[in-house]
Amino acid sequence: MSSKPTHRSALHEKDGVSQPNFISKSSVASIKKNRRKQPSVDELVQGILNQDKVALSRAITLVESKNTTHLAKATEIIEQCLPHANKSIRIGITGVPGVGKSTFIEAFGKYLTGLGKKVAVLAVDPSSSISSGSILGDKTRMEDLVKDENAFIRPSASGDSLGGVARKTRETIILCEACGFDTIVIETVGVGQSETAVHSMVDFFLLLKLAGAGDELQGIKRGIIEMADAIVINKADGDNVKRAQMARTEFKRALHLYPQKASEWLPKVVTASALKQKGIDDVWQMIEAFRESTKANNYFETHRKEQNRFWLLQTIEERLKHNFYNNPDVKKQLDSYLNATENSTISPFNAAQQLLKLL
């Protein structure tokens, strides 16, 4: 106890503890140095063009970031990669859960790398933002392919909207192509609008089906069959072979009901067993035939141009809506206008006018 006179203020502070000297200064320096070692745009572009998968992954992380500095960098990288992209076939694969998408893609991917192809597998799954990654999230589902030097697997980006998720995947395609991947596979699940998004970024759209019980045509989301360039009936093995053949006949008939495609391609129905590695070569030969015939009639190029155009307009419209609904005044008043409109105390058109005035 101190015996000194104690006119101490309530604000008195104890002396601080002096800096302990067991922090290694060299470690701090090294951490700071590594921190600064974020690769530059040029470094990443160079890496991608040198077919370096680590650089590719890092660039994709920038594309998927929410940080505006990262996004500006991503835009630059994409622009620099663009002249080196486009030389690939882009294949969309959809099918309801349980149809065996992962097994099929693994067998298909391994078959292609066996042919000397370089295969990138991407995914569009907006639900992954809620469930924190569902499809492709678990890389162990494609154990063999993930170890393959000539394959690159990236799970779905997460995001608030399908539009955002799809945009990120579409930009990732450009990066993968510039990195030398000549076959891009984009997986999606048979729910919501994600098929439409994937369909609008691929050359060839493949619907994976099972020879299921009951009416084959029942339960297929209308519109998806219309988009398909091929229906592959999976799990055509063992006891299933006969049922798969029957399903094939039924789907063939169903496809006849649709008007001819702009590609002049007649959609095919094939059976396959990803588990038994059967029919995979047929699928690839069919895709090669598609590429040949659509390159010959110029549809391949025209279609990609149309898709680019579509994505430009789509992005603009999404941004316009985003900016509107995130305007602070609109946010404040939207609900009361919605309520008034629902209850017919204001007409929808007048309410819209009032809200637009807030911009």
Added chain:
Amino acid sequence: MSSKPTHRSALHEKDGVSQPNFISKSSVASIKKNRRKQPSVDELVQGILNQDKVALSRAITLVESKNTTHLAKATEIIEQCLPHANKSIRIGITGVPGVGKSTFIEAFGKYLTGLGKKVAVLAVDPSSSISSGSILGDKTRMEDLVKDENAFIRPSASGDSLGGVARKTRETIILCEACGFDTIVIETVGVGQSETAVHSMVDFFLLLKLAGAGDELQGIKRGIIEMADAIVINKADGDNVKRAQMARTEFKRALHLYPQKASEWLPKVVTASALKQKGIDDVWQMIEAFRESTKANNYFETHRKEQNRFWLLQTIEERLKHNFYNNPDVKKQLDSYLNATENSTISPFNAAQQLLKLL
């Protein structure tokens, strides 16, 4: 000829001809007076509430005008009519050309006015802006109904976009209801997206079909059957009766493939002959049953609220796009960005960003 010295300038003007005095001053006054006699908002609203079809027509003309003063007046009229609207059943009718829509609507309308109903027939046909009026344009097609005191027929508004045409029709519904019309029939043709627009403004959606040759399900636009609350097979008379019955069976089976509607209403298939006035009463009884059951389970009200909400958001999004694409800078640069995007010299997302900066 004048003999005066002639230092006349080249700018010399001949004397004007004096005002002839054979224009009747009273006529001029009368024309000016009539011109000023444009009815006020209050006069039009009062007329509409007094069930005056002339006032109704004039108000609709304001809704359809492109003049901003007229449109401001229209908005006021609609707001004042709103509390008196909503007490009706709104029925959408679609079907491809040749299916007998006019004949059906005439028979249906006459049947309803015979029951003491007041029937307004409107149309949504965006193609009419090109062809200058197709459906309902020729009122002689519904000769009897048009003379009926308790019926009101208005052809489709014209406009550059389906959105614009649909908006005008939707506002017209409010005016018709305030004018005492308790049954609103909205006709559309089986082309383009107009069905979706009509579906989103009616309580009950009816698809008119023929017992045609060949496969009944072929050629039906996917999505329309899904929207239908009823399919009416028209021209079920003479030699057609048996075929109509067969078509009925086939459609019934097709309807089973769809998931249950939020209204809990099971879509019906009935046969009718508008020409022979057969089955019209069945159609109306079915609609009455629909109204009863959806009022009981509260779907009727909820659905109208949802539609109001939808139209508010839809209008906002259309306006945002309209404002963007009509911005002079955007107009100037859009094409070159579209070209660059199509040819992959800029990515769609970067192009979108650059264009959005112009706003």
